Amino acid sequence: MAIRLFIDGAAGTTGLEIRERLQGRGEFELLVLDDAQRKNETARRDALHAADIAILCLPDDAAKEAVKLAEGSSTRIIDASSAHRVAEGWTYGFPELIGHEAIANAQLVSNPGCYPTGFLALVAPLVRAGLLPADWPYTVNAVSGYSGGGNALIARFEAEGAPAFRAYGYDMAHKHRAEMQGYAGLKHGVIFAPSVVPAYRGMVVEVPLHLGAMASEPTADQLRGALSEFYEGSEVITARRGAGVSEILLERSAPPSDAMTLHVFGNDGGWHARLVAVLDNLGKGASGAAIQNLNIMCGLPETTGLRL
Template sequence: MATRLFIDGAAGTTGLEIRERLAGRSEFDLIVLDDAQRKDEAARRDALHAADIAILCLPDDAAKDAVKLAEGSGTRIIDASSAHRVAEGWTYGFPELIGHAAIANARFVSNPGCYPTGFLALVAPLVRAGLLPADWPYTVNAVSGYSGGGNALIARFEAEGAPAFRAYGYDMAHKHRPEMRAYAGLEHGVIFAPAVVPAYRGMIVEVPLHLGAMTGDPTADRLRDALSEYYRESEVVSVCTDSSVPEILLESSAPPSDSMTLQVFGNSGGWHARLVAVLDNLGKGASGAAIQNLNIMCGLPETTGLRL
């Protein structure tokens, strides 16, 4: 029997991508509201209660309201917003870090943020292994395609006179910071420096490290080897073993992808390293992650329908 699925916010960027990935999949029976019903509270409540699983592709406050509308039902929820990423009772939807079983058995799953996906994939396994310190003041430098900012930012970057580069987050209070700290097991919040470039999709997340100032003699080779072993069986996350790559590019016309590649670069003296994650902000950073979690929650192969 097909799983009844409702996407609340199906007209947004993430919602549209999820629907595209689900097209033709017989395992799911989509509950679809027409344009007149999409913002009707009663229609949304009925859809949320009728669904086996609902995926919320909404702003934070609207996602919280949707969870309230679903109260009294047995509907399982995947929330693609940042509203519940560190909330009690919610499972963080990063199977490579949290574990597939935790997500398979969860009722409430919160999709990771796009930038935290790259940061956590790089740092969390190394902190857990004791190769990087939990009390280090980590910095995250990252650039993303403009689609991650929603319709308003898409329109801004596709208009005449669009910016060539947009840096933001200067209040040091970006909403992604709490999940970075929490799921990497850090004692301090990170310094997060995000930016947007004129490419529709794609993302590079970088964590620079001053290894020579750390105890335990960490080296780039040890970090790379540890990440390679950690993700050895993953079909979604891969670790590049070639440290001689001269440059990393975001292509303005890059095709959609739900995979993520990690790289570790170090200087000849061993004092410095740069950890780099390359992913699609709309793929593993959003809709691809939601589909991966959906598959796991439904007992399906986790990569079904993914673009890898």
């Protein structure tokens, strides 16, 4: 019997990608509301209660409302918004860090943010291994394609006279900071410097490190080896064992991908390192992660339907 799946918010960028990618998969029966019903509270409640699993692709307040509408049902939920990423009772949907079994058994799963996906993939394993200190003042420099900003930002970047670069988060209170700090096990909040460029999709997340100022004085080779070992069995995340490349590019029309590649670059003296994650903000950073979690929750092969 097919698994009944409802995507609440299927008209947005992430929802459209998920719906498109699940069509034709015989494991699922998609419950679809037409344009006249998709904002109707009663229709949404009925769909949420009829589904085995619901994926929420909504703004934060609407996602919280959807969870309330689903109360009293046995529906399992994947929330792609940021509403529940550090909320009690929710499982953080990063299987490589949290554990596949935790997600497989969860009732409520919150998809990670796109920027935190890159940061946590780099930093969390190294803090756990004791190679990086938990009390270090980490900085995150990151750039994303404009599709991550939703329909309004997409229209702005595709209009005549579009900006060449957009930096934001200058109030130091970006909502991604809480999950970065919490799931990396850090004492201090990170300094987060996000930006957007005129490429539709793709993302580079970088964490610069002054290794020589750390008490343990880790080397780039140690960091690289630890990440390679941590992700050795992953089909989604690859940690490069060598420096590998001399530059990293975001292509304006890059193909969709659900993979993520991690790099560790170090200088000859070993005092400095740059940790870099390259991913698709709409792939492992959004819809790809939701599909990966969906597969795990349904007992299906983890990479079914992923673009790797």
